[in-house]
Amino acid sequence: MNETQPTRPTAESERYRNAGHWEGVTFGSSLRRWAATRPGSVALVDGDRRWTYAELDREADRVARGLRGLGLGQGDRVVVQLPNCAEFVLIWFGLQRLGAVPVHAMPGHRRTEISHLVRTSRATACVITDRHARFDHRELLREVLADHESSGSLRHVVVVGETGRHEDFVRFDELREAGNGQEPLPADGGADSGDLALLLLSGGTTGLPKLIPRTHDDYSYNVRASADLCAFDPGTIYLAVLPIAFNFTLSCPGVLGTLFRGGTVVVSPDPSPQTAFALIEHEGVTVTSLSPPLVPYWMDEAATGLSDISSLAVVQVGGARLPDDLARRLGPALGVTVQQVFGMAEGLINLTRLDDPEELVCSTQGRPISPDDEVLVVDAEGEPVPDGAPGELLTRGPYTLRGYYRAEEHNRTAFTEDGYYRTGDLVRHLPSGHLVVVGRIKDQINRGGEKIGATEVEEQLLTHPSITSAALIGVPDERWGERSVAFVMCAGSAPSTRELAAFLRERGMAEHKAPDEVVEVGHMPLTAVGKIDKTALARQLPRA
Numbered sequence: 001m002n003e004t005q006p007t008r009p010t011a012e013s014e015r016y017r018n019a020g021h022w023e024g025v026t027f028g029s030s031l032r033r034w035a036a037t038r039p040g041s042v043a044l045v046d047g048d049r050r051w052t053y054a055e056l057d058r059e060a061d062r063v064a065r066g067l068r069g070l071g072l073g074q075g076d077r078v079v080v081q082l083p084n085c086a087e088f089v090l091i092w093f094g095l096q097r098l099g100a101v102p103v104h105a106m107p108g109h110r111r112t113e114i115s116h117l118v119r120t121s122r123a124t125a126c127v128i129t130d131r132h133a134r135f136d137h138r139e140l141l142r143e144v145l146a147d148h149e150s151s152g153s154l155r156h157v158v159v160v161g162e163t164g165r166h167e168d169f170v171r172f173d174e175l176r177e178a179g180n181g182q183e184p185l186p187a188d189g190g191a192d193s194g195d196l197a198l199l200l201l202s203g204g205t206t207g208l209p210k211l212i213p214r215t216h217d218d219y220s221y222n223v224r225a226s227a228d229l230c231a232f233d234p235g236t237i238y239l240a241v242l243p244i245a246f247n248f249t250l251s252c253p254g255v256l257g258t259l260f261r262g263g264t265v266v267v268s269p270d271p272s273p274q275t276a277f278a279l280i281e282h283e284g285v286t287v288t289s290l291s292p293p294l295v296p297y298w299m300d301e302a303a304t305g306l307s308d309i310s311s312l313a314v315v316q317v318g319g320a321r322l323p324d325d326l327a328r329r330l331g332p333a334l335g336v337t338v339q340q341v342f343g344m345a346e347g348l349i350n351l352t353r354l355d356d357p358e359e360l361v362c363s364t365q366g367r368p369i370s371p372d373d374e375v376l377v378v379d380a381e382g383e384p385v386p387d388g389a390p391g392e393l394l395t396r397g398p399y400t401l402r403g404y405y406r407a408e409e410h411n412r413t414a415f416t417e418d419g420y421y422r423t424g425d426l427v428r429h430l431p432s433g434h435l436v437v438v439g440r441i442k443d444q445i446n447r448g449g450e451k452i453g454a455t456e457v458e459e460q461l462l463t464h465p466s467i468t469s470a471a472l473i474g475v476p477d478e479r480w481g482e483r484s485v486a487f488v489m490c491a492g493s494a495p496s497t498r499e500l501a502a503f504l505r506e507r508g509m510a511e512h513k514a515p516d517e518v519v520e521v522g523h524m525p526l527t528a529v530g531k532i533d534k535t536a537l538a539r540q541l542p543r544a
């Protein structure tokens with residue numbers, strides 16, 4: 001095991017290579033190849049800006065040269081926090097061209113999360129936008145820089161847009177200009193296909209969220225295997241509605257799957273059906289991906305009949321459990337084939353197949369994309385349960401991690417001895433191989449696809465001057481699938497939900513993690529081993 005990444009047994013890697021899963025290709029060299037084979041096809045659309053594959057390749061060179069001019073190089077980690085915009089793709093490939101490693105932050109992340117990402121990845125640079133959703137990311141980075149002043153490792157902030165009063169930040173446009181040049185760059189800065197290609201953030205269960213190392217080999221396979229199952233081809237026009245930094249949108253098959261197959265990626269700046277439907281009509285979009293809470297809004301908009309969305313053939317839904325009933329209504333409402341996606345940044349992706357019978361599409365979360373994905377469903381003792389019975393999903397395979405990045409202690413419990421990742425998801429395994437997600441044993445709340453690690457929030461709650469004990473639980477919610485309720489014991493008066501949200505915002509926590517509701521309790525029920533009994537707390541709430 002090396003410092004950054006526990007390694008797989010050599011025999012296993014060998015097997016994945018021999019099976020043709022790992023092709024020995026980096027993302028930087030893939031882009032070079034696409035530009036050579038289909039230079040004039042449109043790769044990327046954002047508003048009225050368009051890039052062909054050849055242009056995308058040249059942009060990657062330019063961005064890479066600009067970043068190199070700042071002193072960045074192969075293996076450097078760079079935190080990327082951008083809303084949906086073409087620059088995300090240009091910068092992502094610019095980093096790949098340099099052999100540098102993008103670290104994916106979500107647009108809603110704040111000081112706590114960004115600082116944590118910078119610290120854990122030892123990032124040397126951050127790429128941000130100037131303002132988004134009425135929030136100034138430059139001010140956020142000022143604070144993050146202050147957090148890392150003593151270590152001195154975070155040296156550059158690149159801003160898509162204006163740098164404003166921050167003269168030490170670099171404008172992305174300037175960096176591109178500085179990267180103008182004729183001399184050809186190596187395709188991937190000399191990176192090896194077994195090297196780290198990107199770092200994704202886990203949903204988090206205990207403590208702060210962990211980083212997930214993905215290599216060129218494993219992530220490319222993830223993309224190609226999903227693109228094959230979804231029949232992506234040069235005619236595919238994919239609309240990126242959810243954040244591009246989200247693994248689902250980027251690689252299942254998403255943005256990268258579209259590019260691997262010669263299609264066109266259209267960027268939606270926001271997930272509203274109004275924005276998206278206009279783009280679908282204008283660009284002839286054929287496929288997109290949604291989280292469950294968006295589904296009713298998209299169905300309502302379709303019912304108005306105001307836009308022609310007849311080009312749309314497939315809608316993927318994933319990230320959280322899609323209620324069966326909604327799955328049944330979605331296809332007819334939008335005139336599309338529905339595909340359920342049950343995936344995780346750690347690796348394993350399950351898809352319903354495009355030709356699966358309707359019953360499986362509407363009532364299961366799909367089956368693994370690779371014949372070499374190994375899944376086990378086990379009871380509390382780790383023993384396999386009979387087929388069809390609920391149990392925890394364990395998995396191992398050609399694109400599933402063997403350990404979190406620099407998290408040795410956590411890795412000891414997050415994996416079994418023989419390398420299976422404990423997903424914390426409760427599933428039922430059907431004879432067809434399809435999985436039904438029936439619950440969760442990990443201490444996490446899934447708020448419409450946004451994952452909230454309970455202990456991370458509880459630790460923040462305990463910093464409030466009047467809170468003496470805190471427990472965060474998820475409860476069923478019509479809109480989000482689940483919402484978060486904080487049970488708190490207080491010395492003095494309990495903060496209201498709104499006061500607590502303001503307090504947590506002040507502490508630099510992403511807003512979606514703030515409890516949707518606060519309930520004050522006189523004492524915390526405890527389990528036999530003295531832990532807070534969350535099941536007992538849940539019973540105290542009126543039933544929905």
Ligand code: OOB
Pocket residue numbers: 202203247248252317318319320321322340341342343344345346349365423425437440446449451
């Ligand atoms: C996706 O990735 P993450 O890393 O944000 O979250 C993974 C977790 C899973 O372990 C599961 O608890 C939950 O999200 N989940 C679902 C689900 N899809 C994900 N639970 C029920 N039904 C589903 N369809 O969320 C993600 C990554 C790639 C593709 C799609 C989703």
